[in-house]
Amino acid sequence: MPNKKINPLNLNSFKELVQKESSRMNLRSYSFPGESSFTLALALSAAVKKTFYEKSKTTFSNEPQLEKKLVTVFLQRMRVDAMEKFNATTVFAALHFAVNQESLLRKEYLLTLVVYLERKYIPEFLRLLQYPYIDSDDDLEVKDGCGTLVNLIAGQYKKEMAKLGYKDMMMSHFESYINFVSDGIGIPQGTTEKYEISFDVEGTKRLVVEMITLPMLPK
Amino acid sequence: MKILVVDDSLLDRKLLIRVLIKSGISQEILQAEDGEQAMEVLATNYSDICLILLDWQMPKVSGIELMAGIVKIPELCDIPIIMVTASGSDDNKRAAHQVNPNLAGYLVKPYKPDELLVAIQPFLR
Numbered sequence: 001m002p003n004k005k006i007n008p009l010n011l012n013s014f015k016e017l018v019q020k021e022s023s024r025m026n027l028r029s030y031s032f033p034g035e036s037s038f039t040l041a042l043a044l045s046a047a048v049k050k051t052f053y054e055k056s057k058t059t060f061s062n063e064p065q066l067e068k069k070l071v072t073v074f075l076q077r078m079r080v081d082a083m084e085k086f087n088a089t090t091v092f093a094a095l096h097f098a099v100n101q102e103s104l105l106r107k108e109y110l111l112t113l114v115v116y117l118e119r120k121y122i123p124e125f126l127r128l129l130q131y132p133y134i135d136s137d138d139d140l141e142v143k144d145g146c147g148t149l150v151n152l153i154a155g156q157y158k159k160e161m162a163k164l165g166y167k168d169m170m171m172s173h174f175e176s177y178i179n180f181v182s183d184g185i186g187i188p189q190g191t192t193e194k195y196e197i198s199f200d201v202e203g204t205k206r207l208v209v210e211m212i213t214l215p216m217l218p219k
Numbered sequence: 220m221k222i223l224v225v226d227d228s229l230l231d232r233k234l235l236i237r238v239l240i241k242s243g244i245s246q247e248i249l250q251a252e253d254g255e256q257a258m259e260v261l262a263t264n265y266s267d268i269c270l271i272l273l274d275w276q277m278p279k280v281s282g283i284e285l286m287a288g289i290v291k292i293p294e295l296c297d298i299p300i301i302m303v304t305a306s307g308s309d310d311n312k313r314a315a316h317q318v319n320p321n322l323a324g325y326l327v328k329p330y331k332p333d334e335l336l337v338a339i340q341p342f343l344r
Contacts (some may be wrong), residue, residue: 009262009294018258018280018288021318055329101281129329132233140229148228151276152328155305168310173227173276 022101037213041066041195043164044113044211047157048199056128060207062200071194071212077184078194082116082177085208089119091142093150093176094185097169099218104172109188110217111169113157115150116208119178122146129147139178147174153209156177167218187212220269220344221247225257225285226303227277231328235303237270238332239339242307246270246343254280265294270323270342275304275311287318299323299342303330 045064052058070077082090097111098104117125122145123134129152134141154171162168175185191212199207222239226232227320229252236248249264251257254277261268271289275282282302289295303316307327316322324338 009265009292011258011262014258014288014292015255017291018254018284021287021291022284045240051329101284126230130234131230134230134239144229148230151305155328156306158306158308158311162308162310165266168308171276171306173278173281183266213261 037193037195037211038068038099039067039164039216040111040161040195040213040217041211043160043167044153044157044195044209045197047151047160048197048207048209050160051153051156055130057188058128058201060201061203065198065200067196067198069194069196071187071192073187073192074184076187076189078112078187079184080114080177080181084177084185085116086118086205089179090116091119091122091146091176091178092116093143093146093174095147095150095154095174096172097154098172100170104170107186109186111213112185112187113150114185114210114212115146115153117146117149118206121201121206122149125128125149143176143178147176150174150176161217165219169218188214190214221249221264221267222339223249223251223257223264223271223342225251225254225262225271225277225282226274227252231274231303235335238335242332242336244336244339244343252284253277254285254298257285260312261289263296266297269344270339271298271300272303272339273300275302275306275315283315283318286322290319290321293324301326301338301342303335304328323324 082092094114096109098109120136122142123136126145134145194210194212197209198205224232249260251260273282303326305328312325
């Protein structure tokens, strides 16, 4: 359309239309109980391994360590002190799963993933996934990098869950922080336990992934 | 013509743009970090955009929501959209095609550069 005069679109109408169409998105319903959270933690462990293996044939030096731990809850959010994971500056990123977009907006999470990485190793982890170099001194870049990683792991995790017969869930965008977050991280309501999975590189813990889930997920 | 890249991850946008530039693609690249910002870019630049590369999970307005609006707007509905997302489940793919039956492609992160180039090549002009 080289000679056609172009009028800008009405942005407000555009936004209203997007909102209206969004509300027509399909709802997904709950059904019967799913696997134990242990099985879900195993599936998460497999998802993390596949994320790295499929991209760069990278393997971890030991089998991941799974630990069940109590969640420190304050005002229905999980307290996080990330430095305790590596005893060093730690970047962490969280991502939530919910039945659908509306549930995500209402913070009615079914499952929450949190990925922790020691700040100085983030560029190396991303390099393994063939991402461009990032500066480990740049707060924005390391937070974005850690968020990108939780996003990739969550995407792979959805595939693992689908193999176990779980209904597809909606993923949130990521939120990422350095060392701590003052008001905590939103988690599925009523949860008091989490699985912490640690991954070693050359015999040393370098990546930690936490999973906080409701005991029953839709199948 | 320009390519609009919509993704909340700066790193993913950088990766994607690097692949495009390294492959010699000369189109100008516009960026947005969520669906809302993409609407602003589209509202004023739509006539120059030949392709949208769209993430799904983003703050404010997600990729699928944005796409649901785009397909209803005559000025925008013909712009090809390729979803580039970490959500590669069949349900997600089905939902994307339901929202946009003319969806130009669906790439799952982490993708190979060649996959991206093959997907976008038919829409470059």
